[in-house]
Amino acid sequence: MLFVIRFTDTPNSLMLREQHLEAHISWLDERRDTIRVAGSLREEPGSAPTGALWVVEADSKREVSKLYTSDPFWTNGLREGVEIYHWSKAFPDEQTPV
Incomplete structure (x- = not known):
């Protein structure tokens, strides 16, 4: 199953x-088979991030919750x-590179 996860960051963070970006990117890289898209x-372009969006392939919502709680x-x-x-x-058979 596919899931979308939307994160909201703590303000002014x-x-x-x-501080933790490098560890976070390494963590994501180790989970490429599950986390299909992340960013x-x-x-506005160039402004500080306010959160993130992931597309995840997992068997259950519980599995998704277990996944992100180990992210740095x-x-x-x-x-x-x-x-x-x-x-x-909308087009389940279409494979679109992002």
């Missing part, structure tokens, strides 16, 4: 993000909130 969300951004307090949604692609 750019320094915290920068920060910004109000989560364990070090960058994330203020998280929303998990089941995602149904």
Whole structure:
């Protein structure tokens, strides 16, 4: 199943993000088979991130919850909130590189 995860960052946490970015990217890289797409969300190009969006392939919502709680951004307090949604692609057979 596919899921979309939307994270909200703690306000004014750019320094915290920068401190743990390398560990976070390494963590994501180790989970490429599960986390299909990941990236920060910004109000404007070049502005500080306000959160992130992931597309995850997993068997259950519970599995998704277990996944992100070991992310260095989560364990070090960058994330203020998280929303998990089941995602149904409009064109399920289409493989689109992002």
